[in-house]
Amino acid sequence: MFDANPHLRFNSVLRTTILSGCFALTAGCASQPNTFTFTADLPPGFAYQAIAVYVPAKGETCTVPGGRNTEVGYNLKWRESYVSTAEIALYRTVSGCPLVIRRIELEINASYGKTRGDFGGDSANVAVRYELEEQYQRTFSDSGESTFFGECQWWFRTSGKPRILRKILDCKKTNAQGEPGKGRPFSAYTLGQLPGKVVKMKISLAKEERPGWGDTWVKVPGGWKRCMGKGLEDQRAYCNGNYTDFSHFKMPDGRVCTIYPGCTE
Structure with a gap:
């Protein structure tokens, strides 16, 4: 479904289309780059996945059979191989249909344990349009960079009978x-803004974690203690006014603890 080699997008059909009209951009646009750079400044241990989504260019009535190859993925195997910078094409031609980028769907991921399931993720998005109202349009610095911001926070909870x-x-x-x-973290740009520019997503990490629900x-001094509820079989285990009876829980690394995050009091 995804373009396995996004650096080989300048096929002969695409070059011909760009030179003959640049997909309705202004005159002389053949000299403009067909790409922009996306990069991310993330907390240690974080990584992003990106999927660039393309739709038929303005004025086109063509379609791509089955929608195949209209999305290009980056860092899809972020655990094995991660690169913080991606060159993303503005225009592509697939099955003879001229396409234009519509959005970048982003997933921000981070691991908190050693097993494959010990990770959390949340979404972000970059929208690209032919025109935008000024209030939604991001600006670029003199060096050609635009940054949008976000903050991530860990929520903790317990799961299963071992908690x-x-x-x-x-x-x-x-x-x-x-x-x-x-x-969620979000930014929007016009097509005319992006050639040769840099879009950066900068994410910080909240200093404190908090329970997943109230x-x-x-x-307590030194951290958080898990309410017992009706007993260890009680999956939700709300405190319901009982702030003296607490349960142990198990950390992802197997330690049995009574206080989070320090484990022992």
């Missing part, structure tokens, strides 16, 4: 000063 500790990653949009906004853990 194994699991984590959920929650990422929100922020401004450059770290003040939270609504929704009234299940109690804040």
